[in-house]
Amino acid sequence: MDTIYALSSGSPPAAIGIVRISGNAAGEALRNLSGSLPPPRIATLRTLRSSIGEVLDTALILWFPRPATATGEDLAELHCHGGRAVIAAVERELAALPGLRRAEPGEFTRRAFINGRMDLSETEGLADLLAAETELQRRSAQALSQGALSQQVDEWRERLLILSARVESVLDFGDEDDVSELPTSFGSEVEALRSEIEHWLARPRAEKLRQGVRVVLTGPPNSGKSTLFNALLEEAAAITSAEAGTTRDAIERSVSLGGVPIVLVDTAGLRGEGAGEIESIGIDRARDQIGRADVVLWLGEEGAGPPGSIEIETKTDIGENDRKVAPDVRVSALTSQGLDEVRELIMRVASSVLPKPGDVALNERQAGLLRDGASGLSNVSEHMDPLIVGEALRECRVAFDRLTGKSSTEDMLDALFGRFCIGK
Ligand SMILES: Nc1nc2c(ncn2[C@@H]2O[C@H](COP(=O)(O)OP(=O)(O)OP(=O)(O)O)[C@@H](O)[C@H]2O)c(=O)[nH]1
Ligand SMILES: [Mg+2]
Structure with missing residues (x-):
């Protein structure tokens, strides 16, 4: 995979301009510009030079070796002077290095997602956070980006897996007459899960925060x-x-x-x-x-x-x-x-x-998937054919996985990451 770079701070001129580099060649790029790698995670003042030894800028540089980085890859940051020409010169130098190219919009975040540093609902929260204009929007996006929805969905998924395992064991022992029935509490446990999801669905939607x-x-x-x-x-x-x-x-x-x-x-x-x-x-x-x-x-x-x-x-x-x-x-x-x-x-x-301050609000995509999941669970009871019950539970799990991005299509990812700006 290419190593990518982009200006990640606001448009120049500004007091500082932060250029981020992510990928296998990030360390080499940093060495090329600043002479040697600084100690990890410690801001270090260095002179940045071009390949022919010209001074480009004096900058604060940071080196984050993988995997515990924002993107999950080797990551470097150059905190340069935020003038247009300074940034252009640094970017020109990076572009000339082998294996480096300018990032697409949202590409840093996409790599964070691919490398499991962030799930899909956290990513959506981050997109909302960057777009937030009012205090209410900010607080709701904050909760989403920190994984409050993901945690809830993971908990539901866990319960669903336990229920599915019970169905499987009934199916496995199906030939023996005495164990071919689901336990008596089964229907009410599924119902409890369904009503919790319905409860979330009844809350105000995130779109209201944006649309007013x-x-x-x-x-x-x-x-x-x-x-x-x-x-x-x-x-x-x-x-x-x-x-x-x-x-x-x-x-x-x-x-x-x-x-x-x-x-x-x-x-x-x-x-x-x-x-x-x-x-x-x-x-x-x-x-x-x-x-x-x-x-x-x-x-x-x-x-x-x-x-x-x-x-x-x-x-x-x-x-x-x-x-x-x-x-x-x-x-x-x-x-x-x-x-x-x-x-x-x-x-x-x-x-x-509106959603309460700090509450996670579902967007339409998330609500649609939860609704799909919940509708399959309605009317499930211990008296039903375990094969049908097993299928309903599986479909609900698929909806959950789409929500957190454990299974998602390329189009959806393109649409989501396209919302970000270059450098994020
Ligand atoms: N004294 C006084 N006059 C008012 C007040 N509010 C509106 N008016 C007058 O009432 C008239 C009608 O006001 P509008 O605001 O145009 O009424 P509207 O309900 O929008 O009317 P339509 O657009 O025709 O449906 C205007 O001459 C206003 O100046 C008020 O609080 N006090
Ligand atoms: Mg009027």
Whole structure:
């Protein structure tokens, strides 16, 4: 396998630029550039020189002999000055060495996976960690990258293997009449495993953390939806006017409220009569948005909103709108009264839709595999043909192995590692 190298720190110019080298020829490359190998795992200051003795840079270098390294291979790091020309010169020198080439995106991590330094769900966690923009995303990705899901799946797999072994022993002794039945507790043990998996499946998904919680403003025309939308965003994103039917299309904007990622959606006012053709299309879209919402803010007549929506009384400064007896919050977009309360309320409801901080959240791929595994386990009982039971357990194990990457296809790996940048 080639030895790979890449700039693993941010794009130059920067204070330092870290070039990583991984593979069998990493030690030789380090020797070529710095004269000799430094002691393992100790940062050492060296002058880096080209093959003809030209000084390239003075750098802090690190040498990590395999196997206990990030990639599982021999690994070297050059902490150079982060100028564009410095990095280019060092990379040119590396490219000229035999057996070395520039790394593909995610190739260091892919080698870590191949060499068993990381399993697939940890790798997904790492990809999420690098992409994390909010505190919640970071904490969830951290838990995943440290193997919290892998540990759980390994534990389930272990139990599954013990159950499978029992089925095997029944099959082995199948000819003798007295041992051809599975033990009486068998069905309930499988059921316990299945319900634990279901419990994980019921939790909020990781994608919500990336895509944000959808908060949809709805109500009749002129109720002040767009004005409230703008006030919450602190930006005149939507057109507002005293004319009923101002908003036609749904408008969405991403905001972070106290670290909670929110997609705020303004919609056309709902009315049956008097809507023109374009407005009617807008109303259909508004309905569609309500269907996809995690949280609905209702600005219309009390109790007439979609079930579970937050009751908001608007325009409290003029007392013009229908007053509500017990709204969740009263607000005036004009005087800003109640705005913080609305934000507070959105934040509170929205965070209940998101994974808890530090909890592992399943992504759709992982959830799909767990669902496959769990569905095979439903209705397994000790009274069933042991051959069929054995097969159901085996299928569940296959799903687990796909999840942690013990068996996975090349396409899937390409898609996953393609998410990384070069140098990771
Ligand atoms: N005094 C006062 N006027 C408001 C307030 N909120 C909205 N308005 C006014 O009410 C009118 C309608 O506001 P919009 O925000 O356009 O209402 P909408 O619900 O988006 O209406 P459509 O898009 O037509 O469905 C505008 O003239 C706003 O200036 C408020 O809190 N106080
Ligand atoms: Mg509007």
